[in-house]
Amino acid sequence: MKQLLLAILLLSAANSKAQNTDYVGNKGQLYFSWGYNKEWYTLSNIHVRQESLGNDYTFRNVIGKDKPGWDTKSIFKQAISIPQYNYRLGYWFKDNWAFEINFDHTKYQVEQQQLLHIEGQINSLPVDTHIINRGNLMWQLNNGANFFLFNIVHRYQVPRMQYKNFNISLLMKGGMGFMTPHVENTILGNSNKPGFQLSGLNVGVEAALRFTVFKYAYLEFCNKAVYARYNNLKIYEGTARQAFGCYEMIANIGASIPLKKTKKKNAEPTTGNEIIPYHDAEKMAD
Numbered sequence: 001m002k003q004l005l006l007a008i009l010l011l012s013a014a015n016s017k018a019q020n021t022d023y024v025g026n027k028g029q030l031y032f033s034w035g036y037n038k039e040w041y042t043l044s045n046i047h048v049r050q051e052s053l054g055n056d057y058t059f060r061n062v063i064g065k066d067k068p069g070w071d072t073k074s075i076f077k078q079a080i081s082i083p084q085y086n087y088r089l090g091y092w093f094k095d096n097w098a099f100e101i102n103f104d105h106t107k108y109q110v111e112q113q114q115l116l117h118i119e120g121q122i123n124s125l126p127v128d129t130h131i132i133n134r135g136n137l138m139w140q141l142n143n144g145a146n147f148f149l150f151n152i153v154h155r156y157q158v159p160r161m162q163y164k165n166f167n168i169s170l171l172m173k174g175g176m177g178f179m180t181p182h183v184e185n186t187i188l189g190n191s192n193k194p195g196f197q198l199s200g201l202n203v204g205v206e207a208a209l210r211f212t213v214f215k216y217a218y219l220e221f222c223n224k225a226v227y228a229r230y231n232n233l234k235i236y237e238g239t240a241r242q243a244f245g246c247y248e249m250i251a252n253i254g255a256s257i258p259l260k261k262t263k264k265k266n267a268e269p270t271t272g273n274e275i276i277p278y279h280d281a282e283k284m285a286d
Contacts, residue, residue, distance in 0.1 A: 026092040026155075026256065033088045033220060033254025039066040039106050042245040046110075046139065048120075048187060050238030057120025057127060059137060064244065067107040067142055086250055090153060098153040100173065102206070104224075104248065105146060110139040122188075136188055143182030143196070145246075147226055149204050151175035165214050173206040183233050190236035202228040208250075215256070222250035 046059040069083040084107055090100035112133050119128045151173040161168040179202055184194035204226040212218040229243040 026098075027095045028260045029092045029256045029258050031088070031090050031092075031098075031218075031254055031256045033218075033252040035086055035220070035250055035252030036068075037084045037086050037104055037106060037248050037250045038068060039084065039108075040247045041065065041108060044242055044244035046137070046240055046242045048235065048238065048240050050236070052237050054124035055120075055122050055238070057118055057122055060117040060119060062116070062137070062139075063111040063114050064108050064139075065111055067109055069107070086252070088252065088254070090151075096155040096157075098155070100151040100153050100175075102149040102151050102173070102175065102177075102204075103147070104226075104250075105144050106141075106246065106248070107143075108141040108145040108244075110137050135186070138186035138191075140184045141181045142184065143194075144180065145228065146180045146182070147177065147202050147204065147228060147246075148179065149175045149177040149202065149226075151204075151206070155210075167212050169210045169212070171206075171208040171210055171220075173208065174204070176201060176203045178202065179228055179230060181230065181233070183235075185233075185235055185240075187235055187240075192235045195234070197232075197234060199233055200228065200230040202226055208252075212256075216258075218254050218256070220250075220252040220254060222248070222252065224248040224250060 041064045043061045043063060046062055048058070049056050066084060084105055086102075086104040088100055088102050090098045092098045110133070112135070114133050116131050116133045116137060117129075118131065121127065152175060153171055153173045156170045156172070158168040158170060178198065179200050180196055181199055182194065182196050183192065183199075185192050204224060206222055206224040208220050208222040210218050210220045224247070226246045226248065227243070228246065229241075231239075231241050233240045233242065
């Protein structure tokens with residue numbers, strides 16, 4: 001019985017010590033990050049409506065891709081705004097809970113040399129045909145498909161990776177927002193006037209692994225899924241709509257900024273779970 005009680009006391013003390021090393025929350029801190037992204041898109045339909053031309057038809061199962069913009073240039077010789085970039089601005093309103101403004105400058109363009117299925121009405125006549133895309137559909141959101149999201153963020157600390165000047169945490173994010181695409185297209189020989197516009201809603205979820213060093217600087221690696229629905233996109237003599245899913249891989253560099261000073265704690269209060277020297281624990285067991 002004495003040995004069992006001693007083992008329970010020592011185990012309790014060890015667990016208490018592990019809990020006391022838990023990483024302190026970031027309540028009251030602001031954070032900001034900047035990074036770059038790579039995208040993959042689902043197949044999508046592009047619905048074209050041009051009443052004055054007698055057109056109301058759909059390009060079905062269109063293949064689209066991103067345009068990272070690096071070409072052959074070094075990262076140090078390229079303007080930072082040309083590639084696909086992103087930023088996050090957030091505030092920890094509670095320990096491990098934050099509100100975040102999340103923006104991804106993504107690019108989307110329809111693949112050429114693919115088989116296009118066109119179905120609907122052109123020149124007031126029914127059509128259901130397939131053509132090879134050789135400039136028939138030049139569809140670009142190349143100055144941005146541009147996802148804005150307002151996220152709620154929850155942070156989980158990675159066990160055994162919490163030190164004074166280094167820790168690893170997992171951030172889970174979810175939210176919704178809007179898009180500000182730059183719309184440029186040529187459809188069956190007719191080109192629009194390119195420009196930015198406000199168009200539609202998007203929802204997204206994101207998981208990010210954050211490596212924090214010296215408390216305030218961090219690197220982040222993220223995986224993100226977005227569903228975006230664009231409405232009233234400007235085309236020649238009409239509008240179009242499109243919806244697609246997007247998977248992103250993202251790398252960020254960022255910093256946290258304390259907005260209020262943290263008070264230094266005095267001597268820790270006794271909790272009754274302190275480590276007890278072996279000879280004292282033996283006496284208690286007696």
